[in-house]
Amino acid sequence: MRDGRFREDLYYRLSLFELLIPALRDRGEDIxxxxxxxxxxxxxxxxxxxxxLSSAARAKLLEYRWPGNVRxxxxxxxxTVEMAEDDQIQLHDLGLRDVGNTYRMxxxxxxxxxxxxxxxxxxxxxxxxxEAAKLLGIGRATLYRxxxxxxxxxxxxxxxxxxxxxxxxxxxxxxxxxxxxxRTKTRTGVRRSS
Numbered sequence: 682m683r684d685g686r687f688r689e690d691l692y693y694r695l696s697l698f699e700l701l702i703p704a705l706r707d708r709g710e711d712i713x714x715x716x717x718x719x720x721x722x723x724x725x726x727x728x729x730x731x732x733x734l735s736s737a738a739r740a741k742l743l744e745y746r747w748p749g750n751v752r753x754x755x756x757x758x759x760x761t762v763e764m765a766e767d768d769q770i771q772l773h774d775l776g777l778r779d780v781g782n783t784y785r786m787x788x789x790x791x792x793x794x795x796x797x798x799x800x801x802x803x804x805x806x807x808x809x810x811x812e813a814a815k816l817l818g819i820g821r822a823t824l825y826r827x828x829x830x831x832x833x834x835x836x837x838x839x840x841x842x843x844x845x846x847x848x849x850x851x852x853x854x855x856x857x858x859x860x861x862x863x864r865t866k867t868r869t870g871v872r873r874s875s
Contacts, residue, residue: 704750705747705750706747709743712743712747712754713743715754715755716734716739716742716743716754716758719755719759720732720734720758720762723762723763726759729765732765732769732770733768733770734770735772737771738771738774741772741775741777742754742757742775745777760776761774761775792831799813799828799831799833800833802814802816803833803835810824810825810828810835
């Protein structure tokens with residue numbers, strides 16, 4: 682709807698009721714139930730009825746943040762049951778990385794997070810600075826200043842279309858950053874035909 686590709690009135694006609702399903706990480710008690718269910722299921726599927734889950738492995742499964750939700754949990758149990766070497770699943774069998782640190786902040790410095798947010802906004806808008814500024818809730822001129830001060834590089838839309846990387850010169854100082862921009866626009870802002 683925001684991009685104008687779906688009619689707002691049609692959306693409200695189709696949305697009779699809404700189901701809000703919280704992420705698995707927000708339903709801690711459900712993780713244990715799902716671990717038990719998937720373990721039982723895949724022991725039968727893979728012909729390993731005697732396979733047990735060590736207490737350390739169970740604790741890791743319960744504390745993991747599960748960014749991939751239930752599907753990730755199911756896949757981890759499936760592969761673990763099939764690949765476990767012994768009759769007891771150990772920590773190293775799980776193949777989970779960064780357990781407990783998935784959402785830990787790298788730093789609390791504002792400039793670090795500002796840069797990250799700007800990069801994410803540019804990624805979501807395919808380097809469209811005015812649209813990125815809207816996402817960030819700031820003015821376009823403010824975003825251009827921040828791009829210059831953080832020395833972030835951004836390609837014009839033509840560069841993105843051509844699949845070219847951001848130019849070596851950062852946006853901001855007179856904006857000579859993109860040769861394509863200079864070549865494809867006249868003084869009035871209309872692209873020259875090639």
